[in-house]
Amino acid sequence: MALVKLNCVNCSAPLEIGDDLERFACAYCGTTQIVEHAGGVVALRRVESAIQAVQKGTEKTAAELALPRLEKELAAAQESLNQATARLQEKIGRARSGRRLLTAILASVIFMAGMMTAGIAASASETMSYIHTAVWMTSLFVIPTFVYRKIKLPQSSRAEVEGAEAKIAKIRGQIAAARAVVDSVH
Helix, strand or coil, X not given: CCEEEEECCCCCCEEXXXXXXXXXXXXXXXXXXXXXXXXXXXXXXXXXXXXXXXHHHHHHHHHXXXXXXXXXXXXXXXXXXXXXXXXXXXXXXXXXXXXXXXXXXXHHHHHHHHHHHHHHHHHHCHHHHHHHHHXXXXXXXXXXXXXXXXXXXXXXXXXXHHHHHHHHHHHHHHHHHHHHHHHHCC
């Protein structure tokens, strides 16, 4: 068995290592080291640096495996966003239609009521006829406008859309982080 003279990577103490040794601890400082034999050269490396190299490789592999999964999650989240947006647009469309219909019905009722009471107001006096016409015309525009503005469009679905957008942003961040790991580790 041939002995190779090397120095500790931590404390630089002189060491004599046999050919068959792969791992040992320095007798002076206790640092665990790995013996690397390559092309007739023998070198020492700390176990921590070897572990870090394995860890970097593991991180790269995990990131490479995560990318297809994250791409699928992103596609599913985008589909969810599209569906939520479509549901929101449908709800808003129905609400707008209902709001317009209610306002039109109310304006028609006020118009008809004014027409039916116009004869009564005209027979009472000319002043009463003017007052009736002013109240009728004012209420014909003010009341439907007030009702139209009071009826709110649905807000609950906007939270669903915002949640889907936040999920997409989170997944895109994870994809960027995984790509950075894949690109940075050699």
